[in-house]
Amino acid sequence: MPTVTMTVNGMQRSGTVESRTLLVEFLREHLGLTGTHVGCDTSQCGACVVHVSGTSVKSCTCLAVQADGADVTTIEGLANGTDLHPMQEAFREHHGLQCGFCTPGMVLSAVDLANRNSNPSEHEVREWLEGNLCRCTGYHNIVKAVQAGAQAMGGGS
Amino acid sequence: MSGNGTGIGASVKRKEDTRFLTGRGRYTDDINLPGQLYGYILRSGMAHAKIGTVHTDAAKAAPGVHAVFAGKDMEGVGGIPTGWLIHSKDGSPMVEPPHPALALGKVRYVGDCVAIVVAETADQARAAANLIDVEREELPAVASIKAAEADGAPQVFDEAPGNVCYDWEVGDKAATDAAFEAADHVVSIDVVNNRLIPNAIEPRAAIANYDPATGEYTLYTTSQNPHLTRLLLGAFVLGLPEHKLRIVAPDVGGGFGSKIPHYAEEAILTWTAGQLGRPVKWTCDRIDAFKSDTHGRDHISTARLALDADGKFLGLHVSTKCNLGAYLSTFATCVPTYLYGILFAGPYTTPAVYCEVKSFFTNTVPVDALRGAGRPEATYLLERLVDKAASELGMDRVEIRRQNFIREFPYQTPVALQYDQGDYDATLDLALEASDWDGFEARRAESAARGKLRGIGISTFIEACGIAPSAVVGSLGARAGLYESGSVRVHPTGSVSVFTGTHSHGQGHETTFAQIVSDMLGVDFDAVDVVHGDSAKIPFGMGTYGSRSLAVGGTAIYLAVEKVIEKGKKIAAHLLEASVEDIEFENGSFTVAGTDRSKSLGEVALTAYVPHNYPEGLEPGLEETAFYDPLNFTFPAGTHVAEVEVDPETGEVDLVAVTGSDDVGRIINPMIVAGQLHGGLAHGIGQALMEECVYQDDGQLETGSYMNYTMPRAADLPSFSINHNTTLCTHNPLGAKGVGEVGSIGVPPAVINAVIDALRPLGVHDMSMPATSQRVWQAIQQAQG
Structure with missing residues (x-):
């Protein structure tokens, strides 16, 4: 093997x-x-x-x-010790998670978007998340969180 | 209630989030026990077949395999029970066929459990399952209501002639018939409520263990109601007493009703662990989840509304056929009856209502509760019919609703419920304002200029949540009580553990309940932790469904806190050398009224556990439990507005705006409440525009994966406008009503009414869910000949 x-x-x-x-x-x-x-x-x-x-x-x-x-x-591996990564913090701040099961994938996908686009529009976020399903949030707060997280990251991490 | 920064009414950030955001959640599949083996469930690939011998020798001889069990091996074990006995119109009890955990004699749906293979690894178990040879004789199947009711239809169960489980009714048929005779107008509608697949993103999983040293079984499982599972699994299936069966539902990745039922796999795993004396783990893959998680909805209905010349509703007659699937799941029988038929007054004063429901067995996955459970089906039918009535009578859609609103409370409906409180005008007005209803025609014209058809739709609705009281539901056939327990343990140094029989699988109970307790006791929010999901830790519980957690479970906690305060007053009175009657409790301090003499909760708690100077006859400790049995259902209500833009060339529906205006009672955490509304709306929009479970005539599941069952994705949905007008529930001290199911109940008819509004200029007057581009395009083509 x-x-x-x-x-x-x-x-x-x-x-x-x-x-x-x-x-x-x-x-x-x-x-x-x-x-x-x-x-x-x-x-x-x-x-x-x-x-x-x-x-x-x-x-x-x-x-x-x-x-x-x-x-x-x-x-x-995303947080820095006990300090949440800005995208994690944005999900917490904007209630971008409920049951938490899709959350790891959502957050890591969002970080990739933010690395490419520090100021994504709502439309860009929704299109980017095409490959991530959530059954709890209706995506409303995920979208807000991703936009806020991207801004907080300042375009790179 | 102090309303401080973390108290009742504050959008406190969730306690749960740090662990979920850092990958430290503990879901069932994350748990591994020493020495664990892996189970794989072999499922039927045929919808209906006689099965003979299940040849397992080759599988047993495969690498890593410890055991293979089939139906005959579990023959002495009890079947999977159902939780609600329905009686037909003629008084006869429903047909209640046995449901063996592993199929015996017959398989009845694609996905039915046939055997379990237990091996060292999951891959070995799955590979060995391919070596099982099942002697089968395929039988003709019935995969739909229409097939089930046809003359000469194949029988799912010999004991259920015509595949009928029950033929139920509610309401006064004679009074309703009389209303139709007196009517100036009668409006009729035929609707289908499309079958849905729940799709919590966490698939079901379970690990069972048996400890021969104690004789105790432990089952970790993805459940919304661990105590209920313990009751059903222990008392009805395996014959285990409660003290030897522990059910743990750790972090659970969404439920939406699909994790209420006690499933066959839970029984198979637990029994197998007992046989082998080793832990056995099973994780459902998504493909199997599609064909084994209970499905939802699946109704065909005809309804008639009788109106007078002015558009006043006089009577409503509803005739529904519903699909229960192949076996009776835990709440399957009450969803299309006592969570459906009794909703048909809606927010309206219709004086005579009659509803009959005939339920059928089919060779499909069992159908049970799905977010809203019965109430979305009722609301969809009623609000489609009201819109149609407005259209046929030439009345305004808003005004016909408004002129029929209930305005005096309490209000006794003709279908059993008594609404305690509500203000339907207020939520309607708020919705009209927030959606800019009056400005719609300008938007329609703007769309038309771009070649698009714009439509707006509305629904005004009530729910019945927090299903109760126990004595009433018992008289209607429930086989369990529907109360809740809450325990509050104040520790010696003043921190607090709260134990609830409800279960959080996304709803944020650890935060909301901590807010209530922190607010009432005046202790720091961070000093309160909420424990749920473990039958060994919680006194008892009925779990979470039907939007009951806050109204029922929260109230139990509220009452337990009150008991703590009452006991604390006795201790404080002793310490302060005052009369108990003179002690007031506020902001965490027990004070002698009119003085500055006080003792903090921490001082009282320490005294309770170090009772050196203590009231005579009072028990040490500061921990109280309350069981709360509600006096009535709660009745959230609201208005939802949807606005769509349809491309007449492609039939594509673009949902451009959704407005929720809701009365959910007291709001503890507005952030969490908004999140619940968002999720429910997405679920309802999914039903209206995208989701549909399709079976082929032979019972093969056509929509058996995410490749062909359409889940709402981020780009399919708009941001939502959430608005509240609150009236308090009058019969629980929190004034809470419930919020988890609102969106999935209220919004589907608003969306479809909007699509019809958009298409009406083309001559389209009807539309079924889901309003896919194909369906809309076909409707346009047919209307235009």
């Missing part, structure tokens, strides 16, 4: 996986990083979004071996 090594939330992590092991399975089951969630099996819901080398990726649609050597950030 192949061995993979990647930087996860700033730490080098290795593991022996099956060739078919998904990145999300490696994160959740091998590394115990259960903040990344699985909400579907057709790459639709986006609950599993992480950053791979700075870009948002659905970790259910990426093999662990594909992330070999990559720099992976999960929701557990």
Whole structure:
């Protein structure tokens, strides 16, 4: 079985996986990083979004071996110690989460948007979130949170 | 109630959020127990078949497999029960066929549980399931109400002739018939309430464990009501006493009704863990969730409204057929009856109302509560019919509603409910103003100039929430009480733990309930924690559904706090050498009236736990529990307005504005309440414009994944306008009514009425949900010949 090594939330992590092991399975089951969630099996819901080398990726649609050597950030690695990342803080401030299950994917997807566009319009946010499903919020407050978070990030993180 | 920065009425940021935002939530699938095995449920791929021997030898011999169990292995175990007995018009009880956890003799829907494979890994269990050989003889299936009621239709159960479970009625049929005879106008409508799939983003999961040292079973499960699951699983299925069965529902990723029922998988897992003496974990994948989570809605109805010459409603006759699916899920039978038929007065003074409901078994997933549960179906029918009446009588849509509004309270409806309070004019006026109803024609003209058809739609509605009281629901067939418990434990140094039998799966109870307790006791918000979701920690509970948590569960907590204060007064009186009657409690201090002599809650709490100087005969400790059984339903009400722009070339409906004007009773946390409204609106808009569960005639689920079941996405929805006019519930001390289901109840008819308003110039007068571009385009083509 192949061995993979990647930087996860700033730490080098290795593991022996099956060739078919998904990145999300490696994160959740091998590394115990259960903040990344699985909400579907057709790459639709986006609950599993992480950053791979700075870009948002659905970790259910990426093999662990594909992330070999990559720099992976999960929701557990976003805050700076006890200080929430500005996007996390914006979700809290604007009530952009309810049950919390889609939240890790939403936040990491939003950070990727903000890295590209520091002042996204409501329309741009809604279009960007095409790959992230939420059943609780009706997206209203998520959109507000993403706009506020992007502004707070000042265009880069 | 002090109304301070974290008290009642403040938009306090949620306690829950830090853990959810940092990946430290603890959902069922995040939990792993030492020595755990993985279960995979083999499901039926046929909608209806006789099953013979289930050959499991090859699967048992597969790598990593510990056990395989099929129906025969669980034959001595009780079936999955249902929670509400409905009686038909003739007084006969509903047909209540057995529901074995693992199919026995027959499978009855695609998704029915056939066997469980338990292995070292989830992949091994899934792979081994492919080696199970089930002897099957496929039978013709009925996948819809129309198929189920057809002459000579295949029978889902031999004991249910015609596939009928019950034929129920409510209201005075003779009085309603008389109203129609006296009517100047009769307006009729046929509507379908489309079947929906709930789709909480967290799939169901469970881990069961059996500890031979204590004889105790523990089940971690994605439930909205762990105690209810314990009751059903323990007492009816496995025969386990409550003290040997612990149910934990940790963080749960949304429910919307689909995590109310006690599911077969919970019984299978728990029983299997007992057989093997090892923890067994099961996580549903989304594809299986589509065919095993209970579905919602699925009605076909015909209704008639009798009116006088002035448009006053005289009578309403509703005839509904509904689909219960293949087995009776926990609340399946009461949703289309006591949560549906009794809603048909709506906010109107209609003096005679009659509703009959015939419910059918079909070879489809069991149908149960889904956000709103019965009330969206009733509201959709009524508000479509009222709009049609306005159109046929040439009356204004707003005025026909206004002239029929109930204005005197309490109001006894002709269908069992007594509304305690409301102000329907106020929410209507607020909605008209907030939606700029009067300015609509200018917007319609502006759209027309761009070749678009603009429409505006309205619905005025009431809900019945916090289903109660226990004695009444018991007389109507409920097999459980519908009260709630709350416990308040003031610790020796003054911090507080609150225990509630409700369950939070997104609603923010840990925040809202802490606000109430912090406000009442005058303790810091951060010094109050709320505990829920564990039958070993909470005295008892009925869980969260029907928008009951604040009105029922919050009231139980309120009453427990009052008991704490009463006991605290006795301790303070002793310490202050005063009479109990002279002690006042405010802002966290017990004070002798008219003096500055006081003791803080912290001092009283410490005294209660270190009772060196203590009232004679009083028990030490400062912890109280209250059980609250409501006196009545609560009746949130409101007006929703939707505005759409339709592209006549493509049929695409662009939802450009949604206005909610709601009376949800006392608002504890406006931020959370707005969030609940947003979510409900999105769910209702999903039903109106996008979502539809489709079965093929042979019972195969056509919309079986996110690839072909349309979920509302961010770009499908506008931002919402949320407005409130509050009247307080008169029969609970918080004045709370409920908010979780408002949007999904109120908005679907407003959206469809808007679509019809847009299309009416083209000669389109009817539209079904979901109003997809295809359906709208076809309606336009047909109307234009």
